[in-house]
Amino acid sequence: AQSVTQLGSHVSVSEGALVLLRCNYSSSVPPYLFWYVQYPNQGLQLLLKYTSAATLVKGINGFEAEFKKSETSFHLTKPSAHMSDAAEYFCAVRGTFQGGSEKLVFGKGTKLTVNP
């Protein structure tokens, strides 16, 4: 079965500082990995995804993530935090094929706070 562990339910950084949100996965098949962002009172928006092409994936809003098979990790980074990055971030892995669909298995989320 597939699973995702996000290390740290809350991360706080200063504006302009590096953002690093950690995600480790477990998958019995070659993984497809995703990062989603949720702004307050909104649904989830896809930031980026890894689907077995380049291991360094660039997403929207200056975020990127690197797939490291040896470490079973897919950490999300941004060189310089902006106040508008304050949100909750979810890592997800493609789950097992069931019926006609591949569902996603989500981590528990990391809430990012950006301090001025």
Next chain:
Amino acid sequence: DVKVTQSSRYLVKRTGEKVFLECVQDMDHENMFWYRQDPGLGLRLIYFSYDVKMKEKGDIPEGYSVSREKKERFSLILESASTNQTSMYLCASSLPPYRAGRNTIYFGEGSWLTVV
């Protein structure tokens, strides 16, 4: 742009009431999902559907049912609402694995349900 619309953003219902949460997507997606989001627990899959009239149980189907009579519409039903079903409910849709552009799940803005 893909649009997933949840008809009710905020609902307050009484214990024992039958509750309908409606979701419509406008991109002709085969797959539709209902997730529940709770603090510290992330997103948990309740039910999903990969075709009209087809449904599959997710990880926490107890106390819920679903209906998919038309491709664009997926309804979540709480037969007899209970206080432990107070939560944020997220609808989502995606293309099936065999179609180009798959692997991205698009989310609605969420429905906040309070059961009193």
